[in-house]
Amino acid sequence: GLKLFPNDFKLLQDAGFHFYFEVGDFKRALPIYEKLSKRFNSSSFVYTTLAKIKMNQGTIIDAYNLLLSKYKSIHDKESLIAKIIHN
Numbered sequence: 001g002l003k004l005f006p007n008d009f010k011l012l013q014d015a016g017f018h019f020y021f022e023v024g025d026f027k028r029a030l031p032i033y034e035k036l037s038k039r040f041n042s043s044s045f046v047y048t049t050l051a052k053i054k055m056n057q058g059t060i061i062d063a064y065n066l067l068l069s070k071y072k073s074i075h076d077k078e079s080l081i082a083k084i085i086h087n
Contacts, residue, residue: 009040016049026053037066044070044081 001011012032019029033050036042047070054063067085074082 007035007039009036012036012040013046016046020049020053026056029053030057044074044085048085 001008002015005011012035016029016032016036019025019032030050030053033046033053036046037050047066051063051066054060054066071082071085074085076082077086
């Protein structure tokens with residue numbers, strides 16, 4: 001599906017989930033989650049998963065900066081997702 005519709009949000013989301021959680025292929029999941037984080041108003045789940053991939057690759061500073069950026073964009077710092085990202 002992504003060959004025909006490379007920018008389809010739902011296909012990207014499903015493919016990212018598949019490669020990361022079902023197959024454990026972090027190399028294939030990485031560009032998908034990067035695309036989701038840059039092109040769409042994605043959920044915090046996308047950012048936290050992308051940060052985990054980057055952390056596992058050894059780019060801890062990139063992972064931290066990604067989460068910090070997302071945390072700063074959350075208005076309600078007492079929300080559950082803000083607390084999860086903060087921790």
